Amino acid sequence: MNFFEQTGKVAIGSRLRMLTDKVTEDAALIYKLYNIDMQPKWFPVFYSLAQGKEKTITELAKDIGHSHPSVSKIISEMLKKGYVKESKDKTDGRRNVVSLSKKGVEISKEIEDQLIDVNAAIEEISAQSQNKLWEAIGEWEFLLEQKTLLRRVMEKKKERDSLKVEIVAYQPQYQEAFRALNVEWISHYFTMEESDYKALDNPQGYILDKGGIILVALYENEPLGVCALIKMNDGEYDFELAKMAVSPKAQGKNIGFLLASAVVEKAKSLGASKIYLESNTILKPAINLYHKLGFQKVAGKPTPYTRCNIQMELVL
Amino acid sequence: MNFFEQTGKVAIGSRLRMLTDKVTEDAALIYKLYNIDMQPKWFPVFYSLAQGKEKTITELAKDIGHSHPSVSKIISEMLKKGYVKESKDKTDGRRNVVSLSKKGVEISKEIEDQLIDVNAAIEEISAQSQNKLWEAIGEWEFLLEQKTLLRRVMEKKKERDSLKVEIVAYQPQYQEAFRALNVEWISHYFTMEESDYKALDNPQGYILDKGGIILVALYENEPLGVCALIKMNDGEYDFELAKMAVSPKAQGKNIGFLLASAVVEKAKSLGASKIYLESNTILKPAINLYHKLGFQKVAGKPTPYTRCNIQMELVL
DNA sequence: TATATTTGCGTAACTGATTACGTAATTAAT
DNA sequence: ATTAATTACGTAATCAGTTACGCAAATATA
Numbered sequence: 001m002n003f004f005e006q007t008g009k010v011a012i013g014s015r016l017r018m019l020t021d022k023v024t025e026d027a028a029l030i031y032k033l034y035n036i037d038m039q040p041k042w043f044p045v046f047y048s049l050a051q052g053k054e055k056t057i058t059e060l061a062k063d064i065g066h067s068h069p070s071v072s073k074i075i076s077e078m079l080k081k082g083y084v085k086e087s088k089d090k091t092d093g094r095r096n097v098v099s100l101s102k103k104g105v106e107i108s109k110e111i112e113d114q115l116i117d118v119n120a121a122i123e124e125i126s127a128q129s130q131n132k133l134w135e136a137i138g139e140w141e142f143l144l145e146q147k148t149l150l151r152r153v154m155e156k157k158k159e160r161d162s163l164k165v166e167i168v169a170y171q172p173q174y175q176e177a178f179r180a181l182n183v184e185w186i187s188h189y190f191t192m193e194e195s196d197y198k199a200l201d202n203p204q205g206y207i208l209d210k211g212g213i214i215l216v217a218l219y220e221n222e223p224l225g226v227c228a229l230i231k232m233n234d235g236e237y238d239f240e241l242a243k244m245a246v247s248p249k250a251q252g253k254n255i256g257f258l259l260a261s262a263v264v265e266k267a268k269s270l271g272a273s274k275i276y277l278e279s280n281t282i283l284k285p286a287i288n289l290y291h292k293l294g295f296q297k298v299a300g301k302p303t304p305y306t307r308c309n310i311q312m313e314l315v316l
Numbered sequence: 317m318n319f320f321e322q323t324g325k326v327a328i329g330s331r332l333r334m335l336t337d338k339v340t341e342d343a344a345l346i347y348k349l350y351n352i353d354m355q356p357k358w359f360p361v362f363y364s365l366a367q368g369k370e371k372t373i374t375e376l377a378k379d380i381g382h383s384h385p386s387v388s389k390i391i392s393e394m395l396k397k398g399y400v401k402e403s404k405d406k407t408d409g410r411r412n413v414v415s416l417s418k419k420g421v422e423i424s425k426e427i428e429d430q431l432i433d434v435n436a437a438i439e440e441i442s443a444q445s446q447n448k449l450w451e452a453i454g455e456w457e458f459l460l461e462q463k464t465l466l467r468r469v470m471e472k473k474k475e476r477d478s479l480k481v482e483i484v485a486y487q488p489q490y491q492e493a494f495r496a497l498n499v500e501w502i503s504h505y506f507t508m509e510e511s512d513y514k515a516l517d518n519p520q521g522y523i524l525d526k527g528g529i530i531l532v533a534l535y536e537n538e539p540l541g542v543c544a545l546i547k548m549n550d551g552e553y554d555f556e557l558a559k560m561a562v563s564p565k566a567q568g569k570n571i572g573f574l575l576a577s578a579v580v581e582k583a584k585s586l587g588a589s590k591i592y593l594e595s596n597t598i599l600k601p602a603i604n605l606y607h608k609l610g611f612q613k614v615a616g617k618p619t620p621y622t623r624c625n626i627q628m629e630l631v632l
Numbered sequence: 633t634a635t636a637t638t639t640g641c642g643t644a645a646c647t648g649a650t651t652a653c654g655t656a657a658t659t660a661a662t
Numbered sequence: 663a664t665t666a667a668t669t670a671c672g673t674a675a676t677c678a679g680t681t682a683c684g685c686a687a688a689t690a691t692a
Binding site: 007008009010011012013014015016017018019020022023024026027029030033034040043044047064065113114115116117118119120121122123124125126128129130131132133134135136137139140141143144148149150152153154155156157160252 | 323324325326327328329330331332333334335336338339340342343345346349350356359360363380381429430431432433434435436437438439440441442444445446447448449450451452453455456457459460464465466468469470471472473476568
Binding site: 357382383385386389408409410411 | 656
């Protein structure tokens with residue numbers, strides 16, 4: 001089975017499962033070898049109780065990392081064998097307090113030799129291998145605790161996707177996309193206003209001819225994001241960042257960030273020193289993005305848009 | 317859950333299972349992230365078929381390391397989704413030949429990006445860890461292939477047990493054990509003969525007084541093995557190794573080997589140069605043991621025992 | 633003090649694998 | 663040419679875990 005060499009490491013899950021099976025397989029036989037009447041799956045519970053303290057079902061579950069129904073089932077099996085005893089907690093009637101019975105304690109003594117030998121056998125394997133499995137598992141547990149595999153994959157996807165995103169200057173062929181992408185989100189969250197139609201229906205006359213800029217984000221040659229820089233000339237600000245829109249189907253591709261950064265760079269290269277924008281706090285991802293780019297909240301500017309409830313600026 | 321630090325490595329099975337679960341957990345969500353309608357458990361089958369060749373159920377099972385019913389079930393699920401197609405082999409009506417359908421091939425293209433990202437994410441984890449999990453698993457697989465965990469544990473048990481075995485010289489208090497242990501195996505495999513009774517009922521007069529030796533193996537102070545060296549003086553041989561018996565309940569403790577080696581050493585120290593023995597080939601473990609000690613088959617000696625069908629000697 | 637929420641835990645249903653078993657097709661042996 | 667053994671594979675039962683759910687007890691809140 002050279003399967004794993006071909007698949008690459010995606011198959012690490014399958015591979016782990018198979019090794020787990022192989023290791024577990026022998027466990028039952030090992031108990032038999034020592035004449036111990038115990039099932040491998042009982043071991044964690046058994047071991048946990050062998051410390052001497054009595055524990056509730058939930059405590060045991062947390063201790064050994066199983067779900068509580070699993071522990072519940074194991075305890076009822078061990079109860080049949082007479083290895084444990086149950087009792088209700090007097091101060092809390094819900095609690096089922098479990099401890100090893102006399103017979104259980106006897107078994108736990110018998111099992112000691114076995115533990116020594118199994119540990120020795122595993123140490124022997126470890127000694128013969130270059131890479132330490134036990135330690136490697138510990139490291140993986142730690143790293144996955146920090147950041148799940150899903151999150152890591154999402155990041156990699158974003159990285160790769162952003163390589164496919166191309167930021168280009170506006171051309172008449174993108175007018176339809178410029179309009180549609182903006183109408184989509186504006187009418188979804190708010191309602192279209194007079195000044196929206198003016199800019200979206202005639203970007204050439206309303207934005208570009210007045211010294212503004214429009215950039216388009218292409219993903220596999222499809223325009224999935226747009227953003228405009230509108231010339232302001234009010235003495236304080238050079239441009240307003242506006243009409244920024246990214247298709248919802250392009251989420252997680254980092255398009256918003258790439259587009260906005262490109263727009264800021266463009267403004268810089270045109271000699272701008274301050275950019276202004278208006279937005280609404282219900283658009284959380286957008287506000288976060290602006291923040292990430294260095295925009296700061298300001299107040300006091302008059303605005304023609306009723307949907308505006310936050311104003312921001314970026315000093316270049 | 318500091319459980320694993322306390323248990324020691326016996327718990328490696330549990331620990332592996334939990335890591336497997338954690339890695340597998342995210343798999344379904346990852347497919348969703350890429351809008352791929354696929355179950356994680358299908359992946360190995362899918363991947364194996366994506367090489368392009370059509371394969372039978374059993375071939376697939378061998379390829380991915382599952383049982384054939386498992387593959388059979390997976391294929392029937394994938395069939396419902398239309399990802400694979402089946403056809404009976406024309407030259408062998410039992411075979412169910414499976415290959416990716418058109419839809420399956422499409423999916424396999426869509427999945428490529430995902431594989432890249434997952435691999436990258438896993439490589440990232442690997443890069444952050446000192447001990448390489450992937451390689452460690454490979455080494456374990458190899459080492460367990462060579463010798464199962466059960467066998468390794470058995471060896472450790474034997475090693476530890478043989479430390480508890482003590483070889484001592486015969487004393488009258490062991491006469492009962494000497495007799496019983498021998499009667500046990502002789503009457504089990506053969507029938508007791510005249511010369512057996514003579515030696516067993518009166519070891520002092522029949523063996524020791526004639527210059528012979530008897531050694532006893534004690535395990536936790538209980539005599540569980542015996543072996544005699546009977547003086548021969550026939551010109552060729554100095555001693556006959558005979559009346560060797562080990563209790564069946566003491567199996568796997570290496571007692572036979574320890575006892576026989578001690579007897580051979582004893583003979584050496586008495587200046588012997590050749591030891592003789594008689595046995596029967598149905599006693600395979602015994603014959604193996606004699607072989608291991610260096611005894612070689614010889615022929616031609618007359619013997620009073622009807623059960624003897626092999627004669628051996630050891631040149632010291 | 634009454635009501636809502638949380639907690640402990642048992643039962644039931646599900647899941648992804650296995651082994652056990654039966655049937656049909658093929659191949660080997662007498 | 664039979665008969666026996668092997669092979670391919672589907673179905674059923676099992677296994678060790680899970681999640682979903684519900685009940686009762688305890689705790690928090692109005």
